[in-house]
Amino acid sequence: MYIMSLIVVGSMAYDAIETPFGKTDWIVGGAATYIAHTASYFVKPINQVSIVGYDFAKEELDQLEKRGVNLEGVEIVKDKKSFFWSGKYHMDMNSRDTLVTDLNCFLDFNPIIPESYQGSEFLMLGNILPSLQISVVKQMKQRPKLIAMDTMNFWMDNALDDLKKLIAMVDVLMINDSEARQLSGQYSLVKAAREIMKMGPQFLIIKKGEHGALLFHKDLVFVAPALPLEEVFDPTGAGDTFAGGFMGYIASTKDISFENMKTAIIVGSAMASFCVEKFGPDRIKELSRADIDARIRQFVDLVNFDIKLV
Amino acid sequence: MYIMSLIVVGSMAYDAIETPFGKTDWIVGGAATYIAHTASYFVKPINQVSIVGYDFAKEELDQLEKRGVNLEGVEIVKDKKSFFWSGKYHMDMNSRDTLVTDLNCFLDFNPIIPESYQGSEFLMLGNILPSLQISVVKQMKQRPKLIAMDTMNFWMDNALDDLKKLIAMVDVLMINDSEARQLSGQYSLVKAAREIMKMGPQFLIIKKGEHGALLFHKDLVFVAPALPLEEVFDPTGAGDTFAGGFMGYIASTKDISFENMKTAIIVGSAMASFCVEKFGPDRIKELSRADIDARIRQFVDLVNFDIKLV
Numbered sequence: 276m277y278i279m280s281l282i283v284v285g286s287m288a289y290d291a292i293e294t295p296f297g298k299t300d301w302i303v304g305g306a307a308t309y310i311a312h313t314a315s316y317f318v319k320p321i322n323q324v325s326i327v328g329y330d331f332a333k334e335e336l337d338q339l340e341k342r343g344v345n346l347e348g349v350e351i352v353k354d355k356k357s358f359f360w361s362g363k364y365h366m367d368m369n370s371r372d373t374l375v376t377d378l379n380c381f382l383d384f385n386p387i388i389p390e391s392y393q394g395s396e397f398l399m400l401g402n403i404l405p406s407l408q409i410s411v412v413k414q415m416k417q418r419p420k421l422i423a424m425d426t427m428n429f430w431m432d433n434a435l436d437d438l439k440k441l442i443a444m445v446d447v448l449m450i451n452d453s454e455a456r457q458l459s460g461q462y463s464l465v466k467a468a469r470e471i472m473k474m475g476p477q478f479l480i481i482k483k484g485e486h487g488a489l490l491f492h493k494d495l496v497f498v499a500p501a502l503p504l505e506e507v508f509d510p511t512g513a514g515d516t517f518a519g520g521f522m523g524y525i526a527s528t529k530d531i532s533f534e535n536m537k538t539a540i541i542v543g544s545a546m547a548s549f550c551v552e553k554f555g556p557d558r559i560k561e562l563s564r565a566d567i568d569a570r571i572r573q574f575v576d577l578v579n580f581d582i583k584l585v
Numbered sequence: 586m587y588i589m590s591l592i593v594v595g596s597m598a599y600d601a602i603e604t605p606f607g608k609t610d611w612i613v614g615g616a617a618t619y620i621a622h623t624a625s626y627f628v629k630p631i632n633q634v635s636i637v638g639y640d641f642a643k644e645e646l647d648q649l650e651k652r653g654v655n656l657e658g659v660e661i662v663k664d665k666k667s668f669f670w671s672g673k674y675h676m677d678m679n680s681r682d683t684l685v686t687d688l689n690c691f692l693d694f695n696p697i698i699p700e701s702y703q704g705s706e707f708l709m710l711g712n713i714l715p716s717l718q719i720s721v722v723k724q725m726k727q728r729p730k731l732i733a734m735d736t737m738n739f740w741m742d743n744a745l746d747d748l749k750k751l752i753a754m755v756d757v758l759m760i761n762d763s764e765a766r767q768l769s770g771q772y773s774l775v776k777a778a779r780e781i782m783k784m785g786p787q788f789l790i791i792k793k794g795e796h797g798a799l800l801f802h803k804d805l806v807f808v809a810p811a812l813p814l815e816e817v818f819d820p821t822g823a824g825d826t827f828a829g830g831f832m833g834y835i836a837s838t839k840d841i842s843f844e845n846m847k848t849a850i851i852v853g854s855a856m857a858s859f860c861v862e863k864f865g866p867d868r869i870k871e872l873s874r875a876d877i878d879a880r881i882r883q884f885v886d887l888v889n890f891d892i893k894l895v
Binding site: 366451463464483498500502507527537542578579581 | 850888
């Protein structure tokens with residue numbers, strides 16, 4: 276029997292971020308942090324699987340628990356620090372330099388799915404070593420109704436065999452446009468999507484940052500816009516926030532049709548548009564239901580046109 | 586009294602084009618050629634203003650006339666060749682090298698609005714020297730209901746004063762994203778749009794190629810997708826085809842509201858998606874009404890999502 280919940284696997288970390296608009300030396304981050312905070316607006320419980328060091332603030336963990344995030348699967352390492360990343364964005368906000376990557380306790384990450392998480396209907400695999408993502412899928416005694424994964428170019432360069440094995444096991448792959456081109460060897464995103472879906476996943480989401488996102492499924496395609504923003508204050512975590520909104524919405528509706536995924540992508544895009552307004556996850560921690568509804572309404576207005584006259 | 590028609594001002598030329606998919610040494614081109622062919626699917630007559638040389642094929646002129654394009658304003662220079670452009674596209678199709686620009690008869694272009702064109706409701710100024718575009722606007726005894734213009738970065742570098750004078754005289758400015766950034770000095774397209782609208786135009790269309798287009802008007806914004814294509818065979822003329830579809834649709838509906846412009850942008854995007862399928866204007870010369878309707882329907886499906894559940 277399924278239980279209505281979403282498992283989130285990924286990093287929980289601290290970041291130091293510099294953008295043209297400001298600088299922060301120490302702010303909570305990590306894919307699973309963004310995903311869990313965002314998804315918690317739509318579904319409870321969220322079953323978190325991650326690893327943190329002794330320096331990870333109890334306050335941050337408490338915030339997550341208060342939002343319905345189950346932390347049984349989050350290992351706290353007593354003698355190591357948390358994963359730390361530092362980066363600096365360029366003026367165009369589309370590229371960044373990584374200044375520091377201290378894996379710290381994350382080197383020991385060996386995700387274990389607690390017994391109480393078994394039977395969860397939805398599984399979101401944040402970007403980590405593909406062999407660890409595979410291990411998580413294999414630990415599920417009952418295959419979740421929908422498995423989605425994120426990954427990155429680094430694993431295409433360094434762990435392609437495992438990555439391909441994993442891609443064949445999941446339902447939804449989320450990558451950005453340059454990763455889709457690298458993975459498929461095709462420049463045209465339509466051709467890239469066709470090649471990648473041949474590798475296994477029924478659904479492919481190609482994220483294009485400020486240009487929105489594409490959803491592919493068989494011969495179908497959907498284009499979601501990004502909200503044109505006056506200012507992107509800090510893009511860190513926007514992709515993970517997108518994933519959190521997408522999977523949170525899917526898990527809350529329990530509907531894995533292409534039609535419903537279109538709406539889920541709009542929800543993910545709306546949540547990501549909040550994320551970039553402040554440093555780290557600050558903005559997505561403080562939203563009201565009314566904020567979210569109003570933002571989604573903006574997306575409707577953004578793309579809605581009257582075609583009757585044509 | 587207005588007469589229902591669209592004046593199109595711009596170049597008629599020959600091009601030699603090389604793309605990763607092929608090569609053509611001699612094909613009809615020029616902004617006004619693309620605009621007129623495209624707009625002719627929606628509105629008649631089109632009052633063309635241009636200049637060609639002795640080598641411009643009578644067959645091309647006959648084709649335009651048969652489609653309801655009035656050529657009274659097209660000067661034929663007996664002792665000079667037509668404007669000739671040659672370019673080569675890079676693999677990504679977003680950038681190209683200009684190999685040859687022979688202005689030939691176009692050096693003498695001094696657009697004269699024939700008396701019979703006076704009173705036209707709509708005016709589309711293709712990309713030419715801003716002072717010539719200004720001259721056209723000044724020749725109109727009755728200001729058209731809607732004046733739209735295209736331009737390019739070259740005039741921002743070399744004729745900025747005239748360009749700004751012109752921009753203050755028009756209703757709709759169409760430029761691409763890098764031109765919007767250059768003209769405004771703002772990286773954010775939302776901020777760029779606000780600065781540019783302060784220069785005069787009520788409506789601003791920012792074209793983003795494969796990423797679609799944005800329409801700005803006061804505090805409103807609309808995002809039109811581009812159709813995800815397997816292959817862009819030849820992007821030459823896509824922007825002019827977009828303009829032709831946009832203005833053709835506006836002229837046919839006589840509705841210059843923001844709401845109607847959204848639909849017009851979808852029509853323009855649909856027409857542009859045809860343009861890139863073959864060399865030059867070949868594809869947009871051969872469309873049926875059913876082709877166009879089906880393509881517009883694809884755009885509806887592309888962005889349409891169900892928001893009731895959220």
